[in-house]
Each structure stands twice: as structure tokens, then as C-alpha cells.
Amino acid sequence: MDLDDILALAASHKPTVFERASASRNTRWVQQQYARAKADGRDLVGDVDPRDPLNGDTGEIPRITRAAQLAKLGTVRWDAATNEVTWSDEMSLIFGRAPGVVRPCIETLYRLVHPDDARRVREATGTAWVRRTATELTCRVVQPGGITRWVHCYIEVLTGADGEPAGLIGTTQDVTELELARQERERRARRRAIVEQASDGLGPGDGPRDRTAFSDEIDRARRAGSGVLLVIATEPQGGTDPDRLCALVATFVMKLARRNDICGLLGPGEFGVLMPGIGLRPATSLAQTIVEKLRAQLFVAGPHGLRLGAWGGLVRFEAHDESSSIDLLIDAESAWRHAKETGAVLKALPRPAPADERQEAWRTRVRAAVAGNGFTLYTQPILDLRLNQITRQEILLRTLNDAGNPVPPRRCSTSPSTSTRRCRSTCG
Amino acid sequence: MTAAERRLAELDASFEDFCRENIVAVERFLRSQCGDRELVQEAVQETLITARDKWEEISGYEKPLAWVYKTARYKLMNEQARQRREATATLDEVPSDRLVAPPADSREAQEWLLGCLRRLPERQAAVFALAIEGWTDPEIARILGMADNTVRSYKSTVRRRLKEFAGDAGFGTPARGR
Incomplete structure (x- = not known):
């Protein structure tokens, strides 16, 4: 099947029963709305052009300028025979000038375009003229006071009465808001990419979850029943290969955790163990073992072996606690900090902290x-x-x-x- | 029934026939340029309400549909501009339409075509949408308010792009037996 087959298939489409019913319904709706609008005395024509587009003035220039006026767009025209440039009042406003203040000419036109875009505009108009083909581009214009506006320009080739190219006409629209929104989207995408990059190496597929996935697991566990969340912090976090060290410690913690426990890499030197369906006492005992073994283990992630300081914070949760996964993580992180500050190995919380306390x-x-x-x-x-x-x-x-x-x-x-x-x- | 009432009833009847006959086509024309169905329906309805107001005049045109297409396009552009002004910051890129298998029927083929046209600049999409309905190049130029040369140029550009899309979707080869 190629493009022609698809076009032929699309053209063979006949309105379905549903489409016909919908057309009848919409027709009735239009009639009702029309009657209501007339009764309310609404102006239904507004700035709509009532003329038949297929009859009357069919010259290209009036047609294009009229279409631009209706769409509130500017036009700028170059006549090849006289080398004259003219532009509409709307175009003057896009240039930030009152209509009639600036005498249009080619030099002025290129002066109003941003210097960094002038060459591109020259090339686009030159190509359109040489190749006799329509083109479009977005460029900047500089208004008085150095204010920059973005404009999108459709460049078309005009044909004279003799059938030969007679000039160019550009229909322009101020697209500054759209351009700024596009740039903002790009900036956000760049930011996202940086953040994603920063998280690279955390949470491989079968290994420990990253912080987001681990939070999701906590929420899932909370919905299913009770359990204990353990957060372990280790120091130092750096070394010559911090990512490798992180991965080694994570693997070590996973080996010590129970088979059904879910492990997560929460940040540099910070690890989570989610223990569903366990009481606080056995969980504390397991956490004690993990932290002590971590302290006793020699890790080699670089030229030298490294011993780590480690602390644990636990918090028990019940099914449908009001606390969210983020709340539980904060509580467990506060607990390990408290343990570290008080010289303890662990601190266990029997329940999530009250919101105001947290x-x-x-x-x-x-x-x-x-x-x-x-x-x-x-x-x-x-x-x-x-x-x-x-x-x-x-x-x-x-x-x-x-x-x-x-x-x-x-x-x-x-x-x-x-x-x-x-x-x-x-x-x- | 007075003569004026009879004339009004005739206008109502001919307008309703026109609407029923063409409303789907007008909607399809706008959908080739805009993926937001609600916005399209709003523009179509507003256009037809205006058309009803001017129906006595418009119905005398050789092809009233040309006027409806032209007006509907402006209505849509105005609606889009208003929406952009209100929600510029939240506008997201329109996801590209994908098709994993060749269209199985005429409706799927139409949807694929509309999806592809929406990935192109609006003016190019509008030109091609009218061309495949059988409008001539000068008619298209007059409805859309552009140069004759532009219509020819856009038609070949769109055709090239559609071939690329079909190739990308993996069904760019002629059907057997053609």
C-alpha cells in the first residue's frame, strides 16, 4: 500500500450512520443557536468577509492583503519591476512604528530585522525568488528602544499578468508569546535532562529502586498493609568512585535484607529498605544487623579500601496511615540523623510523626x-x-x-x- | 402563510440541507489543521451560525462551501489565537500521530491522513485538504487567500512529506496488482 492507495481509500469514505446523525443534530443545534442569537440582537457577522471568495476581485495582491487583514496579520511586499517595498499598517505596528512614520525601502526593512537574523532573511527571500517557491521563516525584529519581537513570515512569489514572477509578498505574524513558550519548554526539557543525568546509575532495573520508584513502593505497601521503613545513611559518600561505592553498598544491603524486602537508593550514601508485614522489634533487630555489618565491612571502590560510618532510622506504618511515602521518608531520615547526633546506631519510631512535629x-x-x-x-x-x-x-x-x-x-x-x-x- | 414567511421557510430548508450535506466535510477540513476537536467544533458551529445569518446572500454563490471553508478557517485561527493568549505557558508539543499498520478501511485512511496533515504547517495542510476534495488550484488560492504559485508549491511539498510519513510507517510500497 502506498500513498496513492491511502489517498484513494480516504477519498472513498462515505459518512457513516453515526456521522449523518451527528450532522443532523448539529444542524438543529446551529438553527437553535441562530434563532437565539437573533433574538438577543447579537452581531453575527462581525469582521467576517461576506464576499464570495471565488468571484469578484481575484488579483493576488488584494487577495493576500485582504486575507492578512482578516487574520490581523501584517504584509510586506517587494515589487521586482520597481524594486520598491511597501508594507501594511499592521506590519508597521509589528515593527513598533506608527503607520506612515517610516518610509519603506529594502535597506530600512533589513535594518528593522535583528542583525543576527538579517542574513537568514536575505537568504530565504533570495531562495524563494530564485526557486519561484513559497517559504516561511521565524525571525526577530527590533522595535524602538531595542525591544525584540519574534515574527513568523510566509513568503510567497507573486505572478504578474504575463504569468512571470513579479515580486514577493510576506505575510507576517507576531509570534513572540509562542516563541517564548517554546523556549521555555526547551529550557525545562534541558533541566529535566540534567536531573535525569544526575540520577544515572541510581536504581538499575533489577537492582535497588531509585527514589521515585521506591516512594511508589512505599505507597503500594501502605495501601496493602503495615510494615517498617528503614533508611540507612553512610559516610564518607565520596571516594575516588562514588557511584561504584554506592552500588557496592546497595548490593551489600540487598544481600542482608530479607528476600521480600524492597531496597532503594535514595541519594548519595543513603539507602532504603522497605519491610512489609513486619513488626518494629524484628525490623529493628534486622536493621541493627545491617548497620553493624556495614560498619564492619571493608569496601573497595578505588585504589584503597574504605570503612564506612553508618546509621539507621526506622518508622513503622499501618495500612492507610495518613502519612504519605514522602512523610515516611522524612521521618526515617530524621530518625537516622537523630541517631547520628546522639551517637546511637539506630533510632526507631513506632509510628509516623505527627504532621506538625514533622x-x-x-x-x-x-x-x-x-x-x-x-x-x-x-x-x-x-x-x-x-x-x-x-x-x-x-x-x-x-x-x-x-x-x-x-x-x-x-x-x-x-x-x-x-x-x-x-x-x-x-x-x- | 405570507410571501416573507414562505421565503424564510425556504431559506431554512435549503440551509439545513446544506448543513447536513457539508458539516462533516467542514469539520474534516479544520481537523486537518487542528487536533483539538472541541475547538474545531466551536469554529464550525460559529461559522454556520454566521452562514445562516447571511444565507440569503451566500446561497446565491456558485459554491457556498468555498465561503464556509474560508470563514471557518478564520474562525479557527481566531479561536486558536485566543487560546494561545490564555494558555501560552501550558501549550505542549502536539504528539505526532503514529500508525503501526496500513489503514484497514476508509475511515482509518482518513484519520491517518488528518494526523499526518496536522504534523505539517497549517497553510500547507489546508491546501492539501482542499486539493484532495477536488478544488482547483485557483479556487484553493482564493479560498485561502494565497498566491497561485504557493498552492502549487505547497501541494508538491505536502505530497513529498506524506510519502515520507508513509515510508516511516512502513507502508510506502505500492499495493500488489496495481
């Missing part, structure tokens, strides 16, 4: 981090292309780990913006 604990941590320079800020200039100036700075927040290194966004939270929001809300 919030307060976070506030305390944030205050401590602020006091101890535990954050680092990145700034990113936001250039408003409409004004051609930097109007604001986006401030990105990253936490520093105990070694003073910034923690990549995904590893401390689900996204950089979440991290920023959390900081704001807890500081606030």
Missing part, C-alpha cells in the same frame, strides 16, 4: 542548614526577549551534604522546584 523538625533542619551554610544557591538569568533585557533571576537552591558538596536536585527531592518550594514553605 514540619517543625524540617524547619529546625532548614534553620540549622541556613545557620551552617548548608545550602548553596545558583542563579540563572531570565532574559525577557520582549524587552531585550534581564528582568529577573531564577534562584535554584541546592542542599550541601555533610562533606560540603551540593546534592543534585533529584537526590534530595523529586525536582529542583520542589526543593525550592519546600525550603520556602518551611522557612516561611
